[in-house]
Amino acid sequence: MxxxxxxxxxxxxxxxxLILLTGFAYLTLYERRALARMQVRVGxxxxxYQGLLQPIADAVKLIFKEELTPAKVYKLVFVLAPxxxxxxxxxxxxxxxLGTSFTLGGRVITLYVANLNVGVLYLTSxxxxxVYGITLAGWSSNNKYAMLGGIRAxxxxxxxxxxxxxxxxxxxxxxxxMNLVDIVNAQKDMWFAVAQPVGALxxxxxxxxxxNRAPFDMPEAEQELTAGFHAEYSGMKFALFFxxxxxxxxxxxxxxxxxxxxGYREFWFLKDTIFxxxxxxFLAPIYLLLKVVVLLFFMIWVRATWPRIRYDRLxxxxxxxxxxxxxxxxxxxxxxILLNDLYHVTIIGMPVYILAIPVISIACAMVAVxxxxxxxxxKSDGRI
Numbered sequence: 001m002x003x004x005x006x007x008x009x010x011x012x013x014x015x016x017x018l019i020l021l022t023g024f025a026y027l028t029l030y031e032r033r034a035l036a037r038m039q040v041r042v043g044x045x046x047x048x049y050q051g052l053l054q055p056i057a058d059a060v061k062l063i064f065k066e067e068l069t070p071a072k073v074y075k076l077v078f079v080l081a082p083x084x085x086x087x088x089x090x091x092x093x094x095x096x097x098l099g100t101s102f103t104l105g106g107r108v109i110t111l112y113v114a115n116l117n118v119g120v121l122y123l124t125s126x127x128x129x130x131v132y133g134i135t136l137a138g139w140s141s142n143n144k145y146a147m148l149g150g151i152r153a154x155x156x157x158x159x160x161x162x163x164x165x166x167x168x169x170x171x172x173x174x175x176x177x178m179n180l181v182d183i184v185n186a187q188k189d190m191w192f193a194v195a196q197p198v199g200a201l202x203x204x205x206x207x208x209x210x211x212n213r214a215p216f217d218m219p220e221a222e223q224e225l226t227a228g229f230h231a232e233y234s235g236m237k238f239a240l241f242f243x244x245x246x247x248x249x250x251x252x253x254x255x256x257x258x259x260x261x262x263g264y265r266e267f268w269f270l271k272d273t274i275f276x277x278x279x280x281x282f283l284a285p286i287y288l289l290l291k292v293v294v295l296l297f298f299m300i301w302v303r304a305t306w307p308r309i310r311y312d313r314l315x316x317x318x319x320x321x322x323x324x325x326x327x328x329x330x331x332x333x334x335x336x337i338l339l340n341d342l343y344h345v346t347i348i349g350m351p352v353y354i355l356a357i358p359v360i361s362i363a364c365a366m367v368a369v370x371x372x373x374x375x376x377x378x379k380s381d382g383r384i
């Protein structure tokens with residue numbers, strides 16, 4: 001193997017980690033300023049111009065903050081648990097395509113670390129590793145409250161991973177591939193979020209639960225006086241858990257953009273214009289960045305507006321609503337694509353069965369919402 005390939009991989013991996021670490025730091029500032037605007041207050045604006053040095057000030061504070069380790073913890077696992085939570089958030093981004101290729105010095109440079117034929121399977125397998133970090137953090141603390149918090153947080157993540165896997169299946173079926181580059185190119189004519197809006201919405205909801213974001217942030221709930229699985233952590237070890245959370249927000253937004261919103265490609269109605277990534281390769285990372293920023297704003301907006309859901313209802317919502325709706329959505333998508341391949345029925349040049357996918361999916365989602373409201377009304381009336 002050519003040694004220059006190893007150099008290229010190392011450089012790409014270093015740059016990708018640098019992007020994610022910088023993105024984590026300034027995502028905290030983005031969230032605090034966005035929440036401040038929504039709540040009609042100022043937000044951080046003292047460290048640097050408009051608070052731009054605030055993430056650096058926070059990092060310095062956490063690095064020099066005293067770390068307290070209880071005497072009877074399982075020290076090796078206690079130290080490794082935060083690392084085991086952070087590493088998957090970095091490794092996940094290796095297969096996400098950031099753009100098309102370009103030529104530099106006669107060499108073709110691709111804007112991704114690895115292009116796996118089973119890229120979607122890679123994402124699902126690596127994402128599940130973070131569950132171990134949270135569980136081991138609670139167990140190694142030798143604290144019954146931390147242990148219960150770790151078990152509950154891991155149960156939440158595992159429950160919502162089922163719906164997450166079905167959302168991946170939707171993208172695989174519509175893109176006819178498990179390769180992320182192929183999935184992005186399959187959205188050249190139309191985003192999958194337009195053809196299957198319910199699947200895209202379920203994916204966004206499930207990812208909020210996967211990264212423990214509001215309204216699924218049980219460890220930060222007011223009734224959780226022990227802070228859940230990270231009760232015994234302090235200093236930089238405590239910061240690593242939140243670093244993992246914010247980095248996962250960025251990576252999951254990149255995955256959502258790749259699977260349902262065209263990835264690094266332009267809006268489909270710009271595909272044959274001067275704004276196409278096929279003409280100018282440097283537009284691809286810009287398009288992906290814009291989509292990630294919008295999706296991150298969606299997460300921040302949800303945190304600012306939606307109340308925290310009760311844990312029993314959180315689990316019921318995952319098992320009784322999202323999982324059946326995800327199964328129905330996968331069935332509708334696969335059936336529509338199969339019928340379209342078999343019969344090719346069109347109206348005004350538009351494939352009928354493909355157009356039926358979003359219509360039927362939205363109808364099923366509305367039925368699910370109506371059943372949820374009916375159940376909540378029955379509980380509020382005291383009939384059950």
